[in-house]
Amino acid sequence: MFGGEQGMRRTTYPVVVRRRGPALEQAIFEAALEQLIATGYARFSMEAVAAAAQTGKASLYRRWGSKEQLVLDALSASLPRALEPPDTGSLRADLLAVIGALSAAMTSRTGCAARAVISELDHERAAAFVGLIHKQILDPAHLVLLQVVRAAVDRGEADLEAATPMVLDVVPAMLLYRGKTQQGRFTEEDARALVDQVLLPALLRPAPPPEDGGG
Amino acid sequence: MFGGEQGMRRTTYPVVVRRRGPALEQAIFEAALEQLIATGYARFSMEAVAAAAQTGKASLYRRWGSKEQLVLDALSASLPRALEPPDTGSLRADLLAVIGALSAAMTSRTGCAARAVISELDHERAAAFVGLIHKQILDPAHLVLLQVVRAAVDRGEADLEAATPMVLDVVPAMLLYRGKTQQGRFTEEDARALVDQVLLPALLRPAPPPEDGGG
DNA sequence: CTTGGAATGAACGGAGCCGTTCACTAACCT
DNA sequence: AGGTTAGTGAACGGCTCCGTTCATTCCAAG
Structure with a gap:
């Protein structure tokens, strides 16, 4: 009638999969950009970025000594390189x-x-x-x-x-x-x-x- | 040789003159505008404004329930009413x-x-x-x-x-x-x-x- | 002069965030 | 398998700021 234990365990919690190296950096950059959008640079916080990226602050500070460095790198990595000029003829x-x-x-x-x-x-x-x-x-x-x-x-x-x-x-x-x-x-x-x-x-x-x- | 007690008391501290009513509000508004310029609205703090205006936070909160209300009033009170159109003929x-x-x-x-x-x-x-x-x-x-x-x-x-x-x-x-x-x-x-x-x-x-x- | 209200500075408990440290463990490599 | 490195979450002491409260004192009005 209940379908077994598997059905009962429907309420599962998100399991954080550890990322390492570039995959972790990508997640941090994404979290950083979202934080910039939500709060601006003035209220940008390393703690919030770490939480959003589901990682520890220590992982951030191992790579970037300050929020300034992180934001510089996150933007640098994400901004497009160049714009292609159109050529419509007019x-x-x-x-x-x-x-x-x-x-x-x-x-x-x-x-x-x-x-x-x-x-x-x-x-x-x-x-x-x-x-x-x-x-x-x-x-x-x-x-x-x-x-x-x-x-x-x-x-x-x-x-x-x-x-x-x-x-x-x-x-x-x-x-x-x-x-x-x-x-x-x-x-x-x-x-x-x-x-x-x-x-x-x-x-x-x-x-x-x-x-x-x-x- | 020491010129008496008066000479020894050279190190005097600034005495805060209590202001009241409109004079205090003017000082608070000025401090608020300066704070906006220095930190933006995101990091605008009632505590910093109170300190800059040399008053207590309680005096601010008696009048304005939030930083938003204070900033609205400070700007409202300070912004010019209208601009006069020039008339140069060209x-x-x-x-x-x-x-x-x-x-x-x-x-x-x-x-x-x-x-x-x-x-x-x-x-x-x-x-x-x-x-x-x-x-x-x-x-x-x-x-x-x-x-x-x-x-x-x-x-x-x-x-x-x-x-x-x-x-x-x-x-x-x-x-x-x-x-x-x-x-x-x-x-x-x-x-x-x-x-x-x-x-x-x-x-x-x-x-x-x-x-x-x-x- | 007295009175009442407002101002001032200090303090409170709490929240948020800092930069750092640490124990544990996953992930990777040999 | 073992060893090493990096990641995760928690905790730390410290700082800033919040909104509130309070004791004291100033100041204007009667």
């Missing part, structure tokens, strides 16, 4: 594709964790992350935008001089701003508005008189 | 004036404290601040930009339809982004670049065909 479509890709990247787990760090980049406690954020996020974003503009220049669609740092900064700035102030995804409609209302006018603006050097 | 100069004013506001003590909160606006712990930030910072910024665009429309310089939410968001977005990623002040040169390379092209862009409604 500047508008390329820009839409880049923004789509950046927006998707920013809403990924790694992207959310990185945004948490970016949010704190002007605090001294996040000083160690400035280089990483520029090198692995902001500069690559600039680069892929510049690549699509260059392709447009080659097609005779745009003027390279229009793609100033200020114009290029608008893309990450707006993605971050909207992510902060309007919870939710940067939609395709948002992307179209940004491209049509801001970026294309900026990139296709007439060259200024020579005395008017831009910044 | 859209470009008006935009430069608005950006200058917004930039100055953002680097003030209250502005820095508000930016700390804005940085955390997408965390659930900052949910209570969303309304205040929109109402007292973001919406007024939009409004003053809209006011200068309207004046330009009246002068025949611009088309009101070009001043979409996306275009207007570029200003706070860029100020916040540059403040975060390029420590230091948003310079007048930066303001000119933003106006000439991004805002004017966007605001003076030709109206799109009617089917192309922007966001």
Whole structure:
């Protein structure tokens, strides 16, 4: 009637399988990224990461002397290497594709964790992350935008001089701003508005008189 | 030889003058803003504010049941009411004036404290601040930009339809982004670049065909 | 002057987290 | 099989901060 002892032992507890080496590090990195998303860097704690990764604090401290080191390594290991520039044949479509890709990247787990760090980049406690954020996020974003503009220049669609740092900064700035102030995804409609209302006018603006050097 | 007891008592300790009512609240608000700037909201602590304001925690808790209430009141009390639109007679100069004013506001003590909160606006712990930030910072910024665009429309310089939410968001977005990623002040040169390379092209862009409604 | 309320500093028990240590044991290698 | 290394969970002493309480004292008002 009861089906034996096996049926009675339905309430079993999760058994922690010991991981070692790279498998453990991967679990720790995942826990670290989740912790960054949930609490930000300010309240990031080694103890919480160890608990989430189902390991001991000693295992963390054997590898990373501080939370700063752990976060640097977790982000470094997770951030994508480079962005592939699209090649649609039109500047508008390329820009839409880049923004789509950046927006998707920013809403990924790694992207959310990185945004948490970016949010704190002007605090001294996040000083160690400035280089990483520029090198692995902001500069690559600039680069892929510049690549699509260059392709447009080659097609005779745009003027390279229009793609100033200020114009290029608008893309990450707006993605971050909207992510902060309007919870939710940067939609395709948002992307179209940004491209049509801001970026294309900026990139296709007439060259200024020579005395008017831009910044 | 020793000049008497008075000379020996050179090592005196600061005497705390008791404040009461509004004067104490002012001191607490100032300490709260400084604490926001130094640590952000995540690590904002009532104990640190009490210590900085040279008062007891009980005095804080008599008035504010939580750090959230205190921060709401401190920001509310400190943020400026409205921004006066400039009237230079030219859209470009008006935009430069608005950006200058917004930039100055953002680097003030209250502005820095508000930016700390804005940085955390997408965390659930900052949910209570969303309304205040929109109402007292973001919406007024939009409004003053809209006011200068309207004046330009009246002068025949611009088309009101070009001043979409996306275009207007570029200003706070860029100020916040540059403040975060390029420590230091948003310079007048930066303001000119933003106006000439991004805002004017966007605001003076030709109206799109009617089917192309922007966001 | 007296009175009552508010301010100040100290203390409390508790929670969270730190960095470290340790006993036990799983995992790996020979 | 044995030996070694690394992982796990617990514990430690210490620190910060919480919300609360309390004794003392200041201060404004009557």
